[in-house]
Amino acid sequence: MKLKKNILICLMAWLALNSKAQTTDSLKPCLSIETRVTNYFQGGYELSVFWNTRSNFSFGIQAAGQKIDGNAKELVFESSNYDNIDIRISWLAAFKTRYHINKHHEGLYFEVSAGGESFRIESGNEIHNNGNGFVLPGTGYIWHPFGRKGFYINPNIGYSFVFSNQDERIINETTYKLKSSFVVPALSLGWKF
Numbered sequence: 001m002k003l004k005k006n007i008l009i010c011l012m013a014w015l016a017l018n019s020k021a022q023t024t025d026s027l028k029p030c031l032s033i034e035t036r037v038t039n040y041f042q043g044g045y046e047l048s049v050f051w052n053t054r055s056n057f058s059f060g061i062q063a064a065g066q067k068i069d070g071n072a073k074e075l076v077f078e079s080s081n082y083d084n085i086d087i088r089i090s091w092l093a094a095f096k097t098r099y100h101i102n103k104h105h106e107g108l109y110f111e112v113s114a115g116g117e118s119f120r121i122e123s124g125n126e127i128h129n130n131g132n133g134f135v136l137p138g139t140g141y142i143w144h145p146f147g148r149k150g151f152y153i154n155p156n157i158g159y160s161f162v163f164s165n166q167d168e169r170i171i172n173e174t175t176y177k178l179k180s181s182f183v184v185p186a187l188s189l190g191w192k193f
Contacts, residue, residue, distance in 0.1 A: 027103050029053055034154060034190030036064070043067040044089065048096065052105045052192070060096040062113065065089050075183065078168075079176040085123045092117035094136075105192070106142045111158070113138070123172035130169070136160045136184060144192070154188040 032050045039046040044066020052058040068076055068087040079085060094115025101108045113136040121128040138158025144150065161181050168177040 027054055030149075030193050032058070032105070032152075032190055032192040034152075034188045036186045036188045038186045039064055039066045042069060042072065046188075048188075050096070050098070054103075056100045056103055056105075058098045058100065058105055060098070062092070062094040062096055062115070064092040075179075077176050077178055079174060081174045084172065084174040085121055085176055088120045088122075090118040090120045090129070094134075100142075104148055106144055106148065106152070108141055109139065111138045111140065111156070112136070113158070119178065121169075121171055121176060123174055126171045128169060128171050130178065132162050132164045132166070132178060134160050134162050138184070140188075142190070149192050152190045152192060154190055156186050156188060158184045158186075160184050 030052050032052055034048050034050070036046040044064065046062065046064035046066070048060050048062040050058045050060035066089050068089065073079070073082045073085075073087060077085075077087065092115060094113045096111055096113045098105075098109045098111045100106070114134070116131060116133045118129060118131045121130065136158045138156055140154050140156025142152050142154050144152045159181060160183075162178055166178055166180050168175055170176075
């Protein structure tokens with residue numbers, strides 16, 4: 001465990017230093033759009049639009065929805081029988097703020113998202129709709145393989161803190177409960193204009 005921690009610290013330090021070592025030509029505000037590939041793997045969608053400022057900050061909005069299958073069910077929910085429930089995020093909307101280590105909005109960044117979402121839980125003929133709010137701090141790395149504009153790849157990870165509607169419920173004799181916090185790994189692809 002200690003070796004993994006040291007490797008992670010070294011990797012984060014290298015990413016931060018590498019992103020600072022890039023050139024410092026002038027920066028113009030611009031838009032970027034990105035989508036989480038991981039949402040599409042779960043039968044959903046996700047789109048974020050960001051305004052990249054002249055400073056190290058960018059501000060965005062996000063809309064998403066997806067089915068939660070397989071191991072993702074256990075990551076997000078507690079249940080007495082995962083096979084007896086179908087879970088879908090009907091909608092998710094969030095505001096995002098990123099602080100980029102590099103002014104060109106590439107390399108390592110830290111992010112905070114806040115928003116709301118609605119889960120649809122189905123079992124047999126029963127359907128429940130549950131809404132909640134969340135705050136999600138995270139970090140990621142934006143890599144432009146072909147220059148500072150255009151296509152980019154963004155692996156990222158966050159930790160979601162749910163702040164409403166966490167009571168255990170019963171549907172078709174199966175209990176379920178949204179966890180109060182959980183890890184949110186993702187891979188996003190984007191385009192910077």
